[in-house]
Amino acid sequence: MAHVKHMKWWGWGEEGVHFEYANKPAFAPFVKHALDVDLRPRQRDTIDFATVNVPASRAENALLEALTAITGAEYLALDDELRIVHWAGKSVTELLLTRAGDFARVPDVVVYPGTEDEVAQVLRLAVERDFVVIPFGGGTSISRSLQPDPREERTIVSLDLGRMNQVLSIDETSGLATIQAGVLGPDMEEQLNARGWTLGHFPDSFTHSTLGGWAATRSSGMQSDKYGDIADIVRGLRVVRPGGTVVLRPLPSTSTGPSLREMIIGSEGRLGVITQLDVHVHRIAEHREVIAYMFPTWQQALVAMREIARSGVSTTFARVSDAHETAFSLSTQKAPATLKKKVTAKGQDLLWEVMRRRGWDTDAMCIAYVCFEGSKAEVQGGKKAVAGIVKKQGALVLGAGPGALYDQKKFDTPYLRDFLLEQNTIGDVSETAAPWSRLTTVHQAVYDAAQRAFESQGKTGWIMSHMSHSYHAGACLYFTFGYEIGEDPHGEYAAIKSAIQQAFIDAGGTLSHHHGVGLEHSPWMEQDVSPEGVQLMRSLFAAADPGGHFNPGKIVG
Amino acid sequence: MAHVKHMKWWGWGEEGVHFEYANKPAFAPFVKHALDVDLRPRQRDTIDFATVNVPASRAENALLEALTAITGAEYLALDDELRIVHWAGKSVTELLLTRAGDFARVPDVVVYPGTEDEVAQVLRLAVERDFVVIPFGGGTSISRSLQPDPREERTIVSLDLGRMNQVLSIDETSGLATIQAGVLGPDMEEQLNARGWTLGHFPDSFTHSTLGGWAATRSSGMQSDKYGDIADIVRGLRVVRPGGTVVLRPLPSTSTGPSLREMIIGSEGRLGVITQLDVHVHRIAEHREVIAYMFPTWQQALVAMREIARSGVSTTFARVSDAHETAFSLSTQKAPATLKKKVTAKGQDLLWEVMRRRGWDTDAMCIAYVCFEGSKAEVQGGKKAVAGIVKKQGALVLGAGPGALYDQKKFDTPYLRDFLLEQNTIGDVSETAAPWSRLTTVHQAVYDAAQRAFESQGKTGWIMSHMSHSYHAGACLYFTFGYEIGEDPHGEYAAIKSAIQQAFIDAGGTLSHHHGVGLEHSPWMEQDVSPEGVQLMRSLFAAADPGGHFNPGKIVG
Known part of the structure; x- marks a missing residue:
């Protein structure tokens, strides 16, 4: 579809963009240490679409004609690759199925309405002709919010909103x-930025x-x-x-x-x-700085994060990696290529020296990033206040250098999963939120559960975490885990992912802070919001969509 | 019910507490000027319950026995006064009906469950025996969220939560x-304050x-x-x-x-x-200060309030009265009784002189209060930043004196309505929220609509307003209006209140920022959240409560 950008059918992001490790000298040894996986050179840059079999569209001509009458033929797609682009999101389960060409049920047609009225016509038609509509944004879901029920007998229409992509107006007085x-995110920010907003x-x-x-x-x-x-x-x-x-x-x-x-x-x-x-x-903020800090322990880091959140100091984000993630983070640093970078690397060696002299356990230390935005004075004031708080917890202020690095690579992480899948290795994420008083408990419970699950599957697994998204009452814990794929990719994944999710709930966290529910987290809904809560939600969906036409089965079955 | 405190059956608050005007020399002249009402000395201190006829309870013995089995006889009330205390909230409509003894339908019995399990038993019984349950907190609603449908044929049970009144635990780490x-508010704050929390x-x-x-x-x-x-x-x-x-x-x-x-x-x-x-x-904040400011105009005051909200300065509240409310506020000041107060009054005269010299139209000026909490340094920093913002809008900083006054009388206002009703006069409130860009439009539209409504009813009416509750995108406008009651109290009130509510919606505001919907604001729900929004909400209620047992008819009919 010329008018709408799509990700590659088989993985994250744009064709031609990949995670690279050749320029990250510590990465391969880290993967060997953490996962006992020997990285090989990249095998292939893409996957040939001709290698997969796509189930034929079941849409009947009469229905296609009715849809064409709404959007015009130009904005109706029946071709296999577009149907596969729309068949699911980018969860590990979906990536495994996609790579295996294992498409139980895919949308029969993709429509790209250009107006709200066209959307309304499609939905009315869905009720009238009894088909299923699955709305599609960018397709980045990792909670299986898009994947159709394999048992769905009705026609499935993927409704892609990609043509409705304009900033229509800005109320500058109200900031609305x-x-x-x-x-899409970047297109929206471009339109807003052009007028000075974000x-x-x-x-x-x-x-x-x-x-x-x-x-x-x-x-x-x-x-x-x-x-x-x-x-x-x-x-x-x-x-x-x-x-x-x-x-x-x-x-x-x-x-x-x-x-x-x-x-x-x-x-x-x-x-x-x-x-x-x-x-x-x-x-758009006048000034922005991301400052890095190193804490001797995770416990001290969490106390500092809580005190920052409570201090009234305005931070844009405050994030701290646990010891495992800190080690990983250092492993993905690029080799110093320029003189300036060599000097920085030298500085890093000195820093290590300082920490050793202080008697830190370098295996326990945790790197944190805090972002400040505002006038120069506000940024300065924020930095000063936060420095005071973190120093009370024994942290060193590393300054703006590593922070700038953080800002650069922030959207690259999802490419790592595809890279690892090519290496027959899972790298995935799972996140929760919990009250401050539960964070260390949740963190430990997840580590324990993951370790038990890795062992039960005979794996050398790795798990790491960071805390981000602070609130008055708590924060988000974001876990990344990895292991080499064995003989039962789906079974192993289900066992390990489930163990982590269950640990969230059992320790007082939620099934997800910001990844949604979809099919992936639906099994924990009753434990999270209680059986009666699920009942109430089910009542709402049943009453609002008695025919089950709109993304049926998601959130609660 | 010995265990639960209730307000007086006929009005706001405690028996024996009243609005007093003898010590407010400017009040009677103000009321004469604003409403053309000559205040008389207070006629009566209370209303004799014997003067009203209460419809008999329709609860059948079998049901009362079943309820008694749940809570015990001690916590079941059938007596007329308690049933009237629970029959409605304190909206003007309900106060007029109560004073007139015009109770179309009142709860047949009041239950006071002591545990969640008892509540659950009552609700299950409601479905089993097909009666209506109206939960009751303090009974302060002014949106008719408690008043039963006059046509309700089923038994009505008022479920008073007053015995479930404990702070059970505090998670000090999480601030939960x-x-x-x-x-009740004060009982809760007392329990929290005792441990240093609020x-x-x-x-x-x-x-x-x-x-x-x-x-x-x-x-x-x-x-x-x-x-x-x-x-x-x-x-x-x-x-x-x-x-x-x-x-x-x-x-x-x-x-x-x-x-x-x-x-x-x-x-x-x-x-x-x-x-x-x-x-x-x-x-509990270490320090707290309420500072008063005087603005030359409402427009300038609103700009300052918006800039305070956007500045990142931490304020506990920021509130500005329009010119009418400023005048009213000055009229309810007490006569200076002590030397210190006389000096303050003298200071006020000087202030007036300053404003006159600056060429202010004293009929246009607007008083604002901003509250700062925190460490001494935070309070000082906040005051300084706000002073800078308000001065750009031409305001004078009046200091902490009037602010302290504001803090003292904040919960007394509702008593004024009963006082005025005794004087055959309505004093009521209606509030909305709107984006910053719409606030002056909403304000003017409400003034115009109220004026037209007063005229259509042949009244000398008064309306005044303040802005409070700031958000990124807008704020609340709170209106108080008054007029002398004529021959058709309910018809006049409906005309005037409706005109104000309609002006909210038409000018881009909501039907209420924080008074809820009940029966009072239900007619505007379709205009506020759209007909399809009401439809969705109705679906939820119908699915969640198919028998219509739980406060039926409220919010959306």
Whole structure:
């Protein structure tokens, strides 16, 4: 589809972009140490689409004609590659299935409506002709929020919002922008930046995900400490349903009963299709600095993060890696290629020396990054206040150098998963949020559970974590884990991923802080929001979509 | 009921507490000027309950026996006065009906469960025996969220949560407290304060409303700029439903689909009974100062308020009265009784002189109060930053004197309504929220609409307003209006209140920022959240409560 950019059908991001390790001398030894995997040179740059078999479209001609009458033939796609692009998100399970060409059920047709009215016509048709609609933003979901039920007998239509990609207006007095749901992160920021504004919402998926997708899956960006979760950012919505359009005007706050806004956010397509949003926008900050700090221990780091959150100091983000992730992070540093970088590397050696002299256990230390935005004075004030807090917890201030590095590579991580899959190795993520008082418990419980699961599967596994997204009452813990694939890729993955998810719940965390539910996390819904909570949610979905036409089976079955 | 405190049956607050005007020399002339009403000395201190006729309870013995089996006879009330205390909230419509003894339908019995299990038993019985349950907190609603449908044929049970009034635990690390829903504001703060904590939630109704009531009606306290709206404060909930209890654990943030937490907040009893909440608590601030400022115009004041909200300066509240409310505020000052107060009054005369010399139109000037909390340095820093902002808008800093006065009389206002009713005069409030760009439009539209409505009813009316509750994208406008009652109290009130509500919606505001919906604001729901939004909400209520047992008819009919 000429008008809409899509990711590669077989993995993350753009064709031709890959994770590289040749320039990261510590990476291969790290992988050997952590996963007992010997990295080989990259085998292939892409996967030939001709190698997979795609189930034929089941859409009947009459239905295709009716859809064509709505969008025009130009915006209807039946070809196999586009149907596979739309068949699922980028979870490990979906990537494994895609690479194996194991497509139980894929969308029969992709439609690209250009207007809200066209969306409405498609939804009305879905009820009339009894087909299924799965709304599609950028396709970055890692919670299986897009993958159709393999048993679905009805026609499946993937509704791609990609043509609805404009910033429609900015209310500069109120700091509100009205934006179409299908806009990709970078396209939206470009339109906002051109007028001096930003949304400030940067999830890891940013380059390939959409505003509507962020709202539909309850996203949170890495800068949520300043800019808020998507539920804070979105103030108004237009949501097309077969019976009409829910229009929630942009309001700072309101007491109009149960929050429809908060019902639609996170609804993953089950309550209709979000077409337009009113969102908080901010003037681009004059100055921005990311400062790095090194803590002697994880416990001290968490205390500092909590005290930063409570201090009233305005930070854009505050993130700390545990000892494992700190070690990993150092392993992905590039070899110093320039004189300036060699000097920095030299500085790093000196730093190591300082830490050794202080008696630190270098296997326990944790690197943290805190971002400050504002006027020069505000940034200076923030840095000073945070330095005071972290020093009380024994940290060293490393300064702005490593912070700048952090800012550069922030959207590259998802490519690592495809690289590892090529190496017959899983690298995946799972995240939670919990009250401050539970964070060390959750962290330890997840490490223990993962270790037991690795052992039960006969694996040398690796797990690491960082804390980010601070709130008054707690924060997010984000885990990355890896292991070499054995004979039962899906069974092994399910065992290990499930052990981590279960540890979240058992230790007082939630099934996900910002990846949504989909099919992937649905099994933990009853434990997270209670059986009666699931019952209430199920009642809502059943009442709102009695025919089960809109992304059925997601969140709660 | 010995165990639960109730307000007077005929009006606000405690028997024996009244609004006094003898010591406010400017008040009577102000009322004469504003409403053309000649205040008379207070006629009566109370209303004799014997003067009203209360419809007999329709509860059948078998049902009373079943309820008694749940709570014990001690916690079941059939007596007329308690049934009237529970029959409605304190809206003008309800006060007029109560004073006239015009009770179309009142609860047949009041139950006071002591445990969540007893609540659950009552709700299951409601479904089994087909009766209606209306949960009752403090009874302060002014949106008719409690008043039963006059046509209700089934038995009506008022379920009073007042015995469930304990702070159960405080997680000091996370800043979270677990508290029973039925606790009154002051009782809760006393328990929290004893351990050095505060909720920081102080709605005007604070002294007589409950935590569960605040959550059920989407309350916001006057200090929401710092402490958040109740939806921000509440992180976990227990909600009893006939089929089971929804348990939402305390989480800082989560992506578990549509927010059940935000569905239950504002649900006004229609989704079940909130029995317990996990809420943000804060250490009591070391220092607190309320500083007053005088602005030459409303427009300049609003610009300053917006700039304060955007500045990143931490304020506990920032509130500005328009010219009318400023004049009213000065009229309710007490006569200076002591030497110190005389000196202050003298200072005020001097201030007047300064303003006249600056060429201010003293009829246009607007008084603002901003509250700062924190360490001495934080309070000083905040005051300095705000002084810089307000001075750019031409304001004078009046200092801490009037601010201290503001802090003292903040919970007394509701008594004024009963005082005025005794004088055959209406004094009432209506509030909205809107984006910053719409605030002056909303303000003017409401003034115009009220003026037209006063004229259509042949009244000399008065309206005044303040802005409070700042957010990134907008703020709350709170209107107070008054007029002398004529021959058709309900018809006149409906015309005037409706004109104001309609002006909110037409000018881009919401039907209420924090008073909830009830029956009072229900007619504007379709215009506020759209017909399809109402449809979705109706679907939720119908699916969650198919028999219509739980506060039926509220929010959306």
